[in-house]
Amino acid sequence: MIRRSLAAARPSLPLCSISRAAGSIVSARSAHSGASQSPKQLAALAPKRSQTTSRKASTLPYTHSPTAPPPPPTASTPSSVLTHPAIPDLKITLGSTSISIVSPSYGISKPFELDHTWLRDSCQEVGSSLQEGTGQKLWETSDVPIVSQKGVKGGLLDENKPPTLTTDYAASDVVLELTYRAEHHVQNAFSVTFSPVPPKSPTTPHVSRLPLSLLLSHASASLYREEYHLDPAGAPKPWLGSDLTSFPGTMLRPPRSDEVQPAPLDTGAAFARPSRVQWASLVDSAADHTEARWALAKGLVEDGIAFVTGLPTNNKTSCELPTPSNASSTPHLAYLAHLLGEIRHTFYGPLWDVRSLPSSKSKNIAYTNVDLGFHMDLLYFQNPPRFQFLHMLRNEVKGGQSVFVDSFKIAERIWEEDKEAWELLSKVPISYHYQNDGRHYRYSHPVFEVPSESSGHAGPSFSAPPVSSTSTISTPATASIPSSSNAGIPAAMPRLTAVNYSPPFQSPLPLPSHPLLADMVTRNKFYQALALFSRLTLSPEFRYQRQLAEGECVLFDNRRVLHSRLGFEFTDTEGEGEDKIKRWLKGCYVDGDAIWSSYRVLKRGRKGQEEES
Template sequence: MNWSSLLPVANETSSSTALSPSETARFALVDGLMRDGLAFVTGVPTDKTGDSILASDENSPNLARLAEMLGEIRHTFYGSLWNVRSLGSSSRNIAYTNLDLGLHMDLCYFQNPPRFQFLHMLRNRVQGGQSIFVDAFAVAEEMWKSHREAWKVLTEVPVCFEYQNDSRHYRYTHPTFEVARESSGHAGPNGSDGMPRLTAINYSPPFQGNLPLRWPSDGVMVDASPATRKAFYESLKIFADLTHDARFRYERMLQEGECVVFDNRRVLHSRRGFEWDEKAEGGDDVKRWLKGCYVDGDAIWSTYRTLLAKSRGGSLLNV
């Protein structure tokens, strides 16, 4: 979608029973997110680079405006908005370097990791740095077809994710594949060949800790035997290898003014390394700069449902 199509035009009227032109564009955007887990908005102005989400702040970036068209920005210890810039030798996070960044999902060490991530490219004046996205639901479906036992292992064995940095210590365990319960209303595609519906996938190797020694399963405690650990790591390797399969990957060089929006519980993301001279970076002369934020799934699903209802004449039935 183009940024301008999302903005209300002059004399545009809003109706409770029909989509306006800007609402039609917004509906196409969130509909694409529901279907593919990945969408791009082009032409988002890059002149405002502040970190305020207040509309009254004249330097509030358009990223905040875009995110709040679809939901409410979620605040984390990174802030409401955050910046991805190379800090070189002073960085304590590989994301803030020019090095290759492996496939991962953000904040898996939270009990409830944010569902959607927005990344707006403010400056891109380097060689390299292509963004890579992988549909982990499609990878899981391939495992269901070809590696059924490994798929089952990844739904059962809890994985510890942990963050210790800057006087913070976050820790939580999730299975790699989260299977929907019968009562679950979370979004997730119905797999082919009878694959149970997944609500989320958790994969972030840099923050993966040791396997728990014991965990509950069907009301009893299960010990992490050597055989269980071996089966888990073999299964996780199958998953990791499949994430490099071209069938499930999409690579794109983000241009200045382009914002990618993706499902952080479905889509793995990474970045290729890029050329960057730490000594030449300074002041306002930033060579590569993204601004990001998170929005929870509930907010975007709400936007989707209300716009879907309008597209059907205002009826909320069967939405």
């Protein structure tokens, strides 16, 4: 059965509109007025940790001047349904062991239930639930009483203090205030077991104030991905070669490190496809350096490829990371990588060189001048590096153009034309190995890597449904491959987290390890599917080709973008040392988690700036 992902309905309102509306109420404006003086936003849905000792809250509705002190709390009448003027269609229904939320404007058209156990476990109170300073939880989920377990009757909440929706004046934030019965206190079982002085059980009810944005984002799958998780695995925008623009290389000598002067950001180039950003706009002293880094991270996550130009090349020989003692000699590639993440160390070291050498003196085909076919690096690792940076230090040869292909786009084409082939490429493992210099690595991956439903990368497809299910696949070969019959409504391709393809390091197929390889008929179908994938990588429509200029650095997703290099003319010149090397690149790897972290931070910060403006 082919897996199909159905995207949840996209909410019609951004979650930051909650704080806008709440702020409008606070300032005695209509929640629909679109006031020019915007209150502090919800920081694009990052849940705020509350300090119970400094919070000023009042039961809504109310109005007051933004400069006047808040009115004192007023008594509220217990109700089984809570509403809030900031969101007219919001309804929070109180049950005996849970609450349910409905808000069609946020894509929650049916009641979504949040149980007392989850609510207590999600408490954001600093000091009692989260450690001050670190913001980390002070207990385990298993320490929270389960509403269905023996001895827990009527839920965890105090019936004498019903939940209320209040407003946090300091942050113009709407919060749900919950009071838990003292007998259902939460204690860290580890501390109770091992502490010389076991913690005392609380004797007073626990009060929790949960931001409404947190509740909404956990009642809607699409809100959770887009606003809370800031889902990087759903961000890719697969491309054909024609979707990316060409841009001229520079013939000028790249600046030395001491010659770099801060430069304004060229936003047209920075937010183009592919993104290209000057190093002089990324340095800390550049006025737009945050926007420049956001453009670079955005392009890298969405397109899987981006370029930095004008990166100094004067520190060539070192492959060390910067320290106080060697800062002046550290390659600038290391500084660029650290702007977006942390460098991944492999057996090649933190930084490594690709230098032209005669084949008789080379231990790696990449160091010679022959063609390098499409591949991805280090697929013999269980967790290959996600991103690769390659900085052109010297290019004094004829030829040697770099060629890139978006394998996600090829996967889309195969999904549209031959779902059986796509299915085989997502299930049959291919083994990769490296056995050299006293090392023996090996691991198996399918060509198309689909996330499990329980993984953090799970979610709806990032691809649009296929336009047609009756076309054929054109390849460089004279024949075209007819599609199989795909009955029913065309569905979007399931989400991919990675593609794995590296023929130079492929070992024999692991026939005994997978049932699909044991059957000769299925095995032959897999050979055909793999041949189809390979032929499409050579098709001109998927190709983006570029001659890297000196000082230019290409950043690309090693689990998505296939890279290759055309052969070049090589002359074994006389002499010794670095002057003899005519083509020289320095490279490094950066893990996906590091890039995705920077992507989330920069995206959230940009959202906050947009809402405050």
